[in-house]
Amino acid sequence: MGLEAPIVSAPMGGTAGGVLAAAVSRAGGLGMIGMGSSATAAKLTAELPHVSGLGRPFGIGLVHWVTAAEPELLEVALAARPALLAVSFGDDWSWVEEAHDVGVPVAAQVADVTGARRAVDAGVDVIVARGSEGGGHGEPRIGTLPLLAEVLDAVMVPVLAAGGIGSGRGLAAVLAAGASGAWLGTAFTTCTEASTSDAAREQLLRASGDETVTTRVFDIALEYPWPATLPERVLRNEFFDDFDGREELIDADARAEVAAAVAGEDYRVAPVNAGQGVGMVKESRSAAEVVERLSAEAELLLRRWC
Structure with a gap:
């Protein structure tokens, strides 16, 4: 995809809009527009102008059961020709062929090696091994590193590690284990471009x-x-x-x-999604600063280790 940094910003509904996706992509990673459980085709359409004409790859992330209820969401996403379309949390894989028919590579989040094999058998191009440390919704079954290692041994497609990765050290660890990159959510929630209040x-x-x-x-x-x-x-x-x-x-x-x-916005009662890497997020930075800092720290550590 021509990325300069092995970083994908997770498509967090309500947080990862077009502004954040564009900022991550400009910084050399892959920015994802996130459409969560309240997604509509109109909401996705409203975010797309931020990445149109960007000149950099971007992605779109959808929730499977939401797209099943509103098929137009998938139509709008495919018409935007993202560099990567992620549709997660479902057992119907018919959308994979639809994406491939228009030349769009696809990704899916998995929580175990069985799910990874099923996704690859269905034609998924990129697996996101989402460990139990991840913020937001998912199956909290296996920790990120054990899951990543098992999935890497089981499939022959690129695998992104997700869950609890909030520092250059964490990024270096999953890259050293064999991941093609990291799928980061909480690390970007406090960025100046995020839709977080x-x-x-x-x-x-x-x-x-x-x-x-x-x-x-x-x-x-x-x-x-x-x-x-x-x-x-x-x-x-x-x-x-x-x-x-x-x-x-x-x-x-x-x-x-x-x-x-x-x-x-009374968060004594209202929820705030966060992964276990939240303790490593100490400052509100631009997306470019986050991508640059994590990449530089990871590169330095990998050089030392190797």
């Missing part, structure tokens, strides 16, 4: 890695139809403490409380 950015910058938890309480409270097998990793807060493990107690009042907290 100032209040959420403040929460992320002061958090440590041991403050993240996996849960379904916010999906239940906000009535998001994420499957039970795909909880989200978020910063621990008061609402989590009150209802995790007691989801049956989430009633209309609790739902209204979370909805109001989201609207009012």
Whole structure:
């Protein structure tokens, strides 16, 4: 794809818009526009002008069950001719052929080696080995490094490592293990180009890695139809403490409380997605600074190790 840095910004819904994707791509990585559970074709269309005419490769990330409900999302994504289209969290692979028919390479996130083999058998070009440390939604089954090692031994396509990678040291580790690059989410959430609100950015910058938890309480409270097998990793807060493990107690009042907290950016109650690498994110930087710093640190370490 002509990348100068082995870094892909994860397509985080609500955070990774066209502005962030363009900034990462200009810096030499692969910027991904993220369309999460609230995605629509209109929302994707609104983000595309930021990467049109960029002169650099960019990607688009979709959630499979969302595209199944709104097929126009896939149509809009393919019409944009991204350098990489990622569609994750589904078992139907018909979209792979649709993408290949128009010359678009595809990626999918997997949580185990069985999923990796299935994806490759379906024609997926790039595997994202997403470890349990990753922020946002996913199957928290295996840690990043054990998963990466097993997937690399099982498939013959490029593999990106995802989950808990927030420093040059982490990037160097997965590259040394054989990954083609890293799929980074939390590391970009506090960038100046991210769509993260100032209040959420403040929460992320002061958090440590041991403050993240996996849960379904916010999906239940906000009535998001994420499957039970795909909880989200978020910063621990008061609402989590009150209802995790007691989801049956989430009633209309609790739902209204979370909805109001989201609207009012009250993160004692509202969720903030974050991976276990959040403790390594200490400053709000530009995407270019993040790409340059992580790449330089990783290169230096790999030279020392080799």
